[in-house]
Every structure is written in C-alpha cells, then in structure tokens.
Amino acid sequence: MKLTIRKDQLNDAIQQVSKASSTRPAIPILGGIKIDVNHQGVTLTASDTDISIQSFIPVENGEFVIAKVEKPGSVVLPAKFFVEIVKKLPSDELEIEVKDHFQTMIRSGSTDIQMVGLDPEEFPVLPTIEQSESIAVPGDLLKSMIRQTVFAASTSEQTPILTGTLWNMTEGQLKFVATDRHRLASRTATVEAPEGYRFSNVVISGKTLNELSRIVPDDHTHVDIVVAENQVLFKVGNVLFYSRILDGTYPDTSKIIPQHFKTELVLPTKKLTDAIDRAYLMSREEKTNIVRLVTQEDGSIEISSSSTELGRVTEQVEVKEMTGEQLRIAFNSKYMLDTLKVIDSEYIFVGFTGAMSPIIIKPTDHPHSLHLILPYRTTG
Amino acid sequence: MKLTIRKDQLNDAIQQVSKASSTRPAIPILGGIKIDVNHQGVTLTASDTDISIQSFIPVENGEFVIAKVEKPGSVVLPAKFFVEIVKKLPSDELEIEVKDHFQTMIRSGSTDIQMVGLDPEEFPVLPTIEQSESIAVPGDLLKSMIRQTVFAASTSEQTPILTGTLWNMTEGQLKFVATDRHRLASRTATVEAPEGYRFSNVVISGKTLNELSRIVPDDHTHVDIVVAENQVLFKVGNVLFYSRILDGTYPDTSKIIPQHFKTELVLPTKKLTDAIDRAYLMSREEKTNIVRLVTQEDGSIEISSSSTELGRVTEQVEVKEMTGEQLRIAFNSKYMLDTLKVIDSEYIFVGFTGAMSPIIIKPTDHPHSLHLILPYRTTG
Incomplete structure (x- = not known):
C-alpha cells in the first residue's frame, strides 16, 4: 500500500470513525483504525462491539484531487496515536506507505513516522445488511428526536433494555420512547418510508445515539436508515454508522x-x-x-x-x-x-x-x- | 441590615471573592461570604487559611446608583448557594434584609429566598498590613510573569516550599523563580518601587498566584503589592487579595x-x-x-x-x-x-x-x- 493524501480530508474522516474505536480495547486490533486503499479511494473503519463506523474518501472530488494511489492495500493503525499525529503534521499532504510486516511509514514535510501496523485480516468484519428497504430522516430532525428523548433513558446496567431508546415505525410515523421508570420522553415524526413499511421493538443504546448525533449534520441533509435483524445502519453522506440492536423486549409504556x-x-x-x-x-x-x-x-x-x-x-x-x-x-x-x-x-x-x-x-x-x-x- | 442592590455589580463582586471560600470548609463559617453594609457601600469578604479576598461595591459610581442602604449591618451567607442563586435571580435588582438570628431574606421579582445566615463575629479577621511601602506592576506584566514561571513549581506537598514561586526585589527589579528540582523558570522585570526598596525569600503558593491571575485585568492597570511579615497584599481596583507567605527558606538556585x-x-x-x-x-x-x-x-x-x-x-x-x-x-x-x-x-x-x-x-x-x-x- 502506498499513497499520498490531503491532510484535512484524512483528518475529517479519522475524527468521524475514531468515535467507534475502543479506548481500552480487549485486544489491540479493536483499538485500531483499518485503512483500505484502492483506486477509487480510501476507506477508514473503526469498530468496538456495539458500534462500527466507516468513512470513504474518494480519490477526487470533481476537479479537486484528494488522494493519489500508487499501490492499493490495507493496514490497521493504532487509533489514539494516529488520530492525534495526523492533525499535527506540518504539511498539507502526507504520504503513507506500508512495508513488510505491516510496518507503516508516514511522511509529511520534515516529519518521518514509523508505525507498527496490524494485520487487517484480524479486524472485525462489518455486518452485512441487505439494503432492501430504508427510511429517510432529515439530519436536524433526527438530532432533535434523539436530544428530546435520550436523556430519559436509564443509565443503570441493571436493566440493560432501558438504557436504550425504543424505535417503532408504523403508517409513516417514526416514534422514539425512552424511560428509566421514573420519567418518560417520547417523540413522533412523519418520515419518508416505503408504503406499508413497519418495524417494532427496535431498541438502540442511548450512548450510541449520542455518538450518532455528533456525526449527523445539523441541516436538512437526509440520513438513510436501514433496520435489519439485529443491526441498524445509518448512512450519513460518505459515512456508514452501524449500531447493534439491544437484546430483549422493551416494556409496554402506553398504559401508564x-x-x-x-x-x-x-x-x-x-x-x-x-x-x-x-x-x-x-x-x-x-x-x-x-x-x-x-x-x-x-x-x-x-x-x-x-x-x-x-x-x-x-x-x-x-x-x-x-x-x-x-x-x-x-x-x-x-x-x-x-x-x-x-x-x-x-x-x-x-x-x-x-x-x-x-x-x-x-x-x-x-x-x-x-x-x-x-x-x-x-x-x- | 437592609438594602437594595444591582444584581450585576453584586454578582461581579461575588465571583471575585468566592475564589477564596473553602469548597470543603472545616467549619461552616469558612464556606461563607461575609457581607458588611454601611452608607458608603457593601464589602464582601471570603477567606480560607491561605487566601482572603475582599471586594468593595460603592453605593454609587458617579451618577449611577448601585445600592440603596436602608440599614447598615453584617451577615455571613453560605458561598456555594449564594454564588449560584444571585446570578439566576429574575430581576436586575435585589433586596437583602437580615432579621433576627441572621435569618436573611432575598427578594427579586417574583422570587423569595430565606437563607440561614451565620454570625459575622465568627468570621476570620483579615491580617492588618501596614501600607507604608508598596510596588506597582501593570496587570498584564504581572500575569505574564506568573504564567511564565508558575508551571515549573512543584506540585508535591513533600517539599512545600517548592510549591511556591520565589519573589525577590532589589534595585527596582522584581524577580520570580520557580523550580521542582527537574526544571526551573525565572522572570525579571523593572517595576515601580520606592528608592532602595528590597525584599528577599518571599515565597507565594503557585495555586494562589493562579487564583490571583484570574482577577488581575489583562491590561496596563497597576496592581499595588504590599509585602508584610508573613502576608502579601495585592490591590486590584476595588479588590484586596491577601496571600500567606510560605514558611521556610527557598533553596539557592543561582549556582546550578x-x-x-x-x-x-x-x-x-x-x-x-x-x-x-x-x-x-x-x-x-x-x-x-x-x-x-x-x-x-x-x-x-x-x-x-x-x-x-x-x-x-x-x-x-x-x-x-x-x-x-x-x-x-x-x-x-x-x-x-x-x-x-x-x-x-x-x-x-x-x-x-x-x-x-x-x-x-x-x-x-x-x-x-x-x-x-x-x-x-x-x-x-
């Protein structure tokens, strides 16, 4: 693997995906960011057990060249150091080259960095989600819905299901409910969905939704949401955000x-x-x-x-x-x-x-x- | 004691003095702010064992009326609650009235507060400092001198004297030195002082100097400094800031x-x-x-x-x-x-x-x- 890439674009993508890397990984590979390079562009991926985030940087944006790929390839680099060093590099551009045993060289201006890279084959595989049906929610609306409900979710791990927000979809209406047994918050909105599309008992961790909120833009840009068996995929521009669905049945709160x-x-x-x-x-x-x-x-x-x-x-x-x-x-x-x-x-x-x-x-x-x-x- | 006073001016003075009130007081009175009211104005005082800060609010500033005093008097109010409630009061003006047993009434708009006040006689007495000789340092210079030295002071209580910054004054030159035995920072400046005025081995806690920095304005306004037997007094506008001088002899660093x-x-x-x-x-x-x-x-x-x-x-x-x-x-x-x-x-x-x-x-x-x-x- 060998390429040169603009620092700002790489840095933006690193900041987005790094939210999903473990700060105290059980195994070193989970504290890493995977970099996959081909002639279309660079894909960055980070994943802990609950969230996976993937961001794609195209080699060019219209006339503007972002990356020049000399040799495709993959490597996993330790997230914490990589996140901090890239934004502090002296030049607007950097060169990344992976040598034997995933030894990675980063060059920028008068700075030379050698990093111990890890084998990308050991990196967790992202869930495969059939993208047959999806709903579309404007970014600012999704952020409001999260902000207006997630605070009422429980923070106690004694009732894991209540640390999530319940999502139901029926008749074009998306509804969020959160409760910690002492209080409840709910929010409904009309969203774009296929005719007759519905789901129920989709429960997403409050912590995950707060992370999602940070990468959702505060405007009308649509976020596409695909609900699968035990994962939800959010597509925000060039970013894919995967969240696990919490196990268990959310209590019926309608009667109270x-x-x-x-x-x-x-x-x-x-x-x-x-x-x-x-x-x-x-x-x-x-x-x-x-x-x-x-x-x-x-x-x-x-x-x-x-x-x-x-x-x-x-x-x-x-x-x-x-x-x-x-x-x-x-x-x-x-x-x-x-x-x-x-x-x-x-x-x-x-x-x-x-x-x-x-x-x-x-x-x-x-x-x-x-x-x-x-x-x-x-x-x- | 009874008066009405402008919220903004009271709030500014409270913010200044509250830095000296203990957050975990050994006795309740040390977690309080003393309020002394007479026909000239309102004096607020807070004190822990190391620092005392006093701020004076005149009844008027030129044509502008700040306070109307109906009845002079004194009371000590718990700092934490008082600091937070005053800035959140609904009206631009508030009324403070002290009744029997230091029961204190605060009224502002549609808000009524009763506070359990404490006896001002039990409040620590500020050190008396003879103000015969003083030096004058522009605020921005004093802040620079603190910032450029205090970071090198020790944070270990095993060598208390090194947690301070050493001040020496001779031939119109004020010199600060700080060291933690691994590094040293020193800064000298020419300041306004009486002919032949000198002092040595005045050691002031780094923590105290950081607190002082926060109330010193970032401009050429002079801060008057009076060095006494075991206290230093800083006069910053209407604020008096007293600091204890640390016990012990600062090591001679000139030879290293x-x-x-x-x-x-x-x-x-x-x-x-x-x-x-x-x-x-x-x-x-x-x-x-x-x-x-x-x-x-x-x-x-x-x-x-x-x-x-x-x-x-x-x-x-x-x-x-x-x-x-x-x-x-x-x-x-x-x-x-x-x-x-x-x-x-x-x-x-x-x-x-x-x-x-x-x-x-x-x-x-x-x-x-x-x-x-x-x-x-x-x-x-």
Whole structure:
C-alpha cells in the first residue's frame, strides 16, 4: 500500500470513525483504525462491539484531487496515536506507505513516522445488511428526536433494555420512547418510508445515539436508515454508522400514560424553567431534588423547595390557563428541568391526575412530544 | 441590615471573592461570604487559611446608583448557594434584609429566598498590613510573569516550599523563580518601587498566584503589592487579595545555572515547538516522555522519540545559528513543551554544557526570562 493524501480530508474522516474505536480495547486490533486503499479511494473503519463506523474518501472530488494511489492495500493503525499525529503534521499532504510486516511509514514535510501496523485480516468484519428497504430522516430532525428523548433513558446496567431508546415505525410515523421508570420522553415524526413499511421493538443504546448525533449534520441533509435483524445502519453522506440492536423486549409504556386530567395548566416555558432552576439549586443541597408545586387561589402557581441547613426558595409563576381542581404536588426538579430544556414551545401544557399520579408535560405548539414524570410521595 | 442592590455589580463582586471560600470548609463559617453594609457601600469578604479576598461595591459610581442602604449591618451567607442563586435571580435588582438570628431574606421579582445566615463575629479577621511601602506592576506584566514561571513549581506537598514561586526585589527589579528540582523558570522585570526598596525569600503558593491571575485585568492597570511579615497584599481596583507567605527558606538556585556553554543553538520557536509536540505524542505512550536531540553535520538538528509498541517519530528542524561541539542529548519532552509555550520570542537560544548538564533556554528578544531543564541519562 502506498499513497499520498490531503491532510484535512484524512483528518475529517479519522475524527468521524475514531468515535467507534475502543479506548481500552480487549485486544489491540479493536483499538485500531483499518485503512483500505484502492483506486477509487480510501476507506477508514473503526469498530468496538456495539458500534462500527466507516468513512470513504474518494480519490477526487470533481476537479479537486484528494488522494493519489500508487499501490492499493490495507493496514490497521493504532487509533489514539494516529488520530492525534495526523492533525499535527506540518504539511498539507502526507504520504503513507506500508512495508513488510505491516510496518507503516508516514511522511509529511520534515516529519518521518514509523508505525507498527496490524494485520487487517484480524479486524472485525462489518455486518452485512441487505439494503432492501430504508427510511429517510432529515439530519436536524433526527438530532432533535434523539436530544428530546435520550436523556430519559436509564443509565443503570441493571436493566440493560432501558438504557436504550425504543424505535417503532408504523403508517409513516417514526416514534422514539425512552424511560428509566421514573420519567418518560417520547417523540413522533412523519418520515419518508416505503408504503406499508413497519418495524417494532427496535431498541438502540442511548450512548450510541449520542455518538450518532455528533456525526449527523445539523441541516436538512437526509440520513438513510436501514433496520435489519439485529443491526441498524445509518448512512450519513460518505459515512456508514452501524449500531447493534439491544437484546430483549422493551416494556409496554402506553398504559401508564393518563388520558384524562383533574388539573390542567398552560404555563410560559421559560419562566417556569427559570423558577424551577432556582428551586433546584436549593433542593440539590438536600440531595433529594424535591420541589413542590401548589396552585394558588389567584390563578398563579407557587414553586418551592427547602433545605434544613440553607433555607427556602419560593417562586410565583403566572399561569396562562388553568382548568380543574386545585393541586399540591411534589416532584424531582432535575427531571422537570431536563424535560423543560428539550421542549421547543413558548408555552407548555401540564396535566395532573392527582398528587400520586404521573404528571404529563407537552408542548402547546405541536402534538409530537409527550413527557411524563412520576411525582414524589411527600408528607404535608 | 437592609438594602437594595444591582444584581450585576453584586454578582461581579461575588465571583471575585468566592475564589477564596473553602469548597470543603472545616467549619461552616469558612464556606461563607461575609457581607458588611454601611452608607458608603457593601464589602464582601471570603477567606480560607491561605487566601482572603475582599471586594468593595460603592453605593454609587458617579451618577449611577448601585445600592440603596436602608440599614447598615453584617451577615455571613453560605458561598456555594449564594454564588449560584444571585446570578439566576429574575430581576436586575435585589433586596437583602437580615432579621433576627441572621435569618436573611432575598427578594427579586417574583422570587423569595430565606437563607440561614451565620454570625459575622465568627468570621476570620483579615491580617492588618501596614501600607507604608508598596510596588506597582501593570496587570498584564504581572500575569505574564506568573504564567511564565508558575508551571515549573512543584506540585508535591513533600517539599512545600517548592510549591511556591520565589519573589525577590532589589534595585527596582522584581524577580520570580520557580523550580521542582527537574526544571526551573525565572522572570525579571523593572517595576515601580520606592528608592532602595528590597525584599528577599518571599515565597507565594503557585495555586494562589493562579487564583490571583484570574482577577488581575489583562491590561496596563497597576496592581499595588504590599509585602508584610508573613502576608502579601495585592490591590486590584476595588479588590484586596491577601496571600500567606510560605514558611521556610527557598533553596539557592543561582549556582546550578551554567554560565558557559559547549554547544549553542538559535532555533525557530514555533517549528521547534511543533516538532517536539509530535515527538511528545509518541514518547507519552512510553510514560517516560523521553525525546532525543542530535545535532547533524548539515547544520540541522534531529528530534526523535520511540515506543516499542507504536514505532518512532523523527523530525528535522533547521537551525538559525549553531556554535560549538556536536551534541546528543535526551530530555523530558513535556517539560520542554511547557517551557516553549510560555516563551514569547520568534527565536530561542538553547545552551548545552554536555549530555548530563542542565539545558538553558532563553528568548532571543529580551534578557528577562531564563529556563532550565535537566537532561535524562540514557543509554545509546
């Protein structure tokens, strides 16, 4: 293998795939980036057991020459050092040459690097996915859907299935659900899909979705998604991102969502967020994060929290609309803040069915998001 | 105590003094900020055992009213919560009122806060410093002097005196020295001082100087420095910063600095820094950070590092001037990088007196900085 390649293009591709290389690999090859060179271009691949990312650099982009291939071939280079050294090379171009025993020479300006390369035959083989049917989601929408749900997934490995986000697809609607048993976030969107296409119980690790988010562009560029037996493939431009589907059956959460409310409030999102944020600062000192919400006779609500050592915070928030019974309820202020921060609507709807029943929070601008928080049982 | 005060001005002063409050106080009062209110203004004070910071907010700044004092008084409030809540208050102004038992009420917009205040009588008393003689140093110069020396101080508490920077003042020259026994950094500057004023063996903790740096403005504004028996006072605008002087005698470092060299190089700072940075990446994998420098017959130098598992980096750097013997030496690349990053000179002088003797690095633009690094003893 021998080629010269532009530093910037190689560096961009390395940055994308390196997210999938293990930082503490069980065997050295998993801490590597595989480089495959042919006369069409250079393919970089990194893989741990959960994620594989592949990025392709064509030899030219229109008139612009990116790489000149003298001899095709393959090698695996240790990711950590390779990622850092390439961006610091002195020249705009570098030469890579693989010699006997995968000994790799990198030359750039007055810099000469010898690297101990590994045998590409030992590198994990990527899953083969039949690309018969796929859905297309704009990049910015996919990022929003991830951001608006993944925070509610569990971080405890005791219930591995809940560390994922559940994906369901039916009647042209893609739905994400995440829950850690104390709260739930869901988001629905209409996406481009073949007529009658559907899937259910596709659960993808929250950590993986956060990694995916970083390589998805923040614009309308479509991401193609192919769901297979136990893998999902995301195509983002020249990048292929493979994720394992988590084993197990995701619990049915539809029954815990109340359909009727005893108290309904419409509140200004920003003012409520700021008030709960201040109450959170006090509640945090007690480690419980408990904040109380009490409806007032004058049509406002009072948010409060207290700490025996520090004191008390009391907030008044004006209500835009209120229907139903007066209410007194306590909840985890951190969970409420997490939810309020991802809702992009000037006003929010909050529905209560009693002090011990789930609280429902929804944007008033659109019907695509639904959030649920379980209240705290408190005395007084 | 009762007053109303502008949020921004109070917040700025809180941010300045809070750096001196203990995050894990031995007694609660040390985790507090003392507020003293009289008809001239508001004084905030925080103190741990090493540093005390005091900031004064006048009731008005020219025509601009900052605070309206209804009733003078004092209280100590827990720093952590107070620091965070003030900047998040909803209104531009807040009211603070201290009631019985130092119970403190803070009101701002629709927010009401009760805080458990502490008795100001229990707060540490600041050192009294006779302000007979002082020196004046422009803020940006003081910050440079700190940045160019403090990194070389020891971080090991086994030799407490070396965790400080040594200050000496004689003949209008202020000199800083820091060393951890493996390297040394020194910086001299001419400053405004009374005729014949001098001091020696004033050692100030590196951590303290980094804190001081954060409140010193990055311009020519003068910082007044008063050196007393076992304290140093820095006056930065409305802020007083007190630091303890470390106990003990700083070692005499003058004898270890060679005056004559067997090999002298003048090198381009940026190119040398980049080359050593790349060699450092490889040397870091071996945990030793060892980099070799070898002078070449063609008048350049070769910088190299190697790792048994990863490979080898070899760099050529052109020399601007070279006099003396050919040389082969090894040193800690991290120490060299730390030094090169603080030298603000396009070319640097590097002087060697042999493979086992101290390396001297100096800017070529001015004679005010001197750096020393001990080489490594290596085989081959």
